[in-house]
Amino acid sequence: MEKIAKLSEIEREEIFRNTAQRMKVHPAIIEKDFWVCYILNYLFKKSKWSKAFVFKGGTSLSKAYNLIQRFSEDIDLILDWRLLGYGDSEPWNDRTNTKQDLFNKEANERAFEFLKDVLLKELNEDIRRDLKDNIEFYISLDDKQTINFVYPQNFFNKSILQEIRLEFGALASWTPTEKALISSFVAEEYPQIFKKTTIEVPTVTANRTFWEKITILHKEANRNSGKFPLRYSRHYYDLYCLAKSNIKKEILQDKEMLSDVVKFKSKFYRSKWARYEDAKIGTIKLIPDSKYMRELESDYVKMQSMLYGEVPEFSEIMIMIKELEKEINTLK
Structure with a gap:
């Protein structure tokens, strides 16, 4: 994964274009899929907070279970609420509707503070150190629990978002989850250029x-x-x-x-x-x-x-x- 990420723009462009030709799709889709898998690899294998995340949502149905044939638009992730200072079952405590609403707002605000002050800084520092390209991570303007990843781009397609949205949620269920293997389209078409073609990621079940x-x-x-x-x-x-x-x-x-x-x-x-x-x-x-x-x-x-x-x-x-x-x- 890192080997491909560190190639020159011209070399990456050739690999993405060749993969796209084999799959008969636009190369911008192959490019985005690669960076989706790259950031999943970072979050679950390199981040110091890797144990606090779980992969979920529609992209998991495609990348982890191969149940749908839809290209990745965003990454849905569960953020362990214990990281925000809550006990194992504290969010489940009985509350009135009003107090529950206040708790939910507080939990979401704590999640935002963690993303803004901790994870965002880590992502910008670590990924910029690893890559030669100009990249950026920033908190989405329309959702404070989403980090947008401006990934290196050689291709453009107006039908896809040109950023990867990392959509975190602390108020989400961790169970049931299981280990799932994820691979990029490039790794599936050219396994010989990868040291390891798959990533093992804890994933909410289908x-x-x-x-x-x-x-x-x-x-x-x-x-x-x-x-x-x-x-x-x-x-x-x-x-x-x-x-x-x-x-x-x-x-x-x-x-x-x-x-x-x-x-x-x-x-x-x-x-x-x-x-x-x-x-x-x-x-x-x-x-x-x-x-x-x-x-x-x-x-x-x-x-x-x-x-x-x-x-x-x-x-x-x-x-x-x-x-x-x-x-x-x-x-x-």
Whole structure:
């Protein structure tokens, strides 16, 4: 990994371009994927805080489990709340809704302070020392718990974000997790130029990620005002892929996981209009109000350049989601 990162721009450009030609995709995607894996390698193998992180979210479904064919846009990471001064189960203490909201704000502020004062400094110092290129890490203006990584760029594609977002969250569940092997597209196409082609990363299981995405869709299905969030069509695509995967049967048998996810979101991400109390077998809703469908479809069309392999039509995805909704609600 470090060997490729330390090559000259011209040498890296050739490797990324050749990999892109083999995979029949834009080289900017291969380049970004490499730097996603590079920063994961740093966080979990070199950072002094490596034991305090866990990999999660949609990118883990692609890089760790190969369950979706979607290129990496960001990296979702859990930050151990014990690092912020809380006890193992302290966030779970009984509180009134008002006090819980205050606790959540305090935890998020502590996470921001750690990222700003500790991790950001470490990243800028260590990565700049390792690389010849001009790079930068900075706190996102729209989310204080996100660090943006301005990675070395030889290629440009207007359809992808030209930065890697490291989205940290202290209020997230660590269980269940497992060790997963991750590799870049370059390592998969040219294993001979890597000393080690894979990285072992503690990762939230695909089962939990499935149910977390189900609750995201349930929340949006209950939306009755405001704009549909940007780039949210990825959750519908991800569930489409999971619904077609060979682990769907196993996932649907794990109904307790749905209860765990709902319990967690109800406490730490309380929302009256999300109707998490209905996010259970029999009353799950996955299809958004018809007034949002055009918006959602437009969002999906913009995202399609980030997909590879079989790219389903939007209508196919929504048919599958409707079938999945029915299947979940009729589970015994």
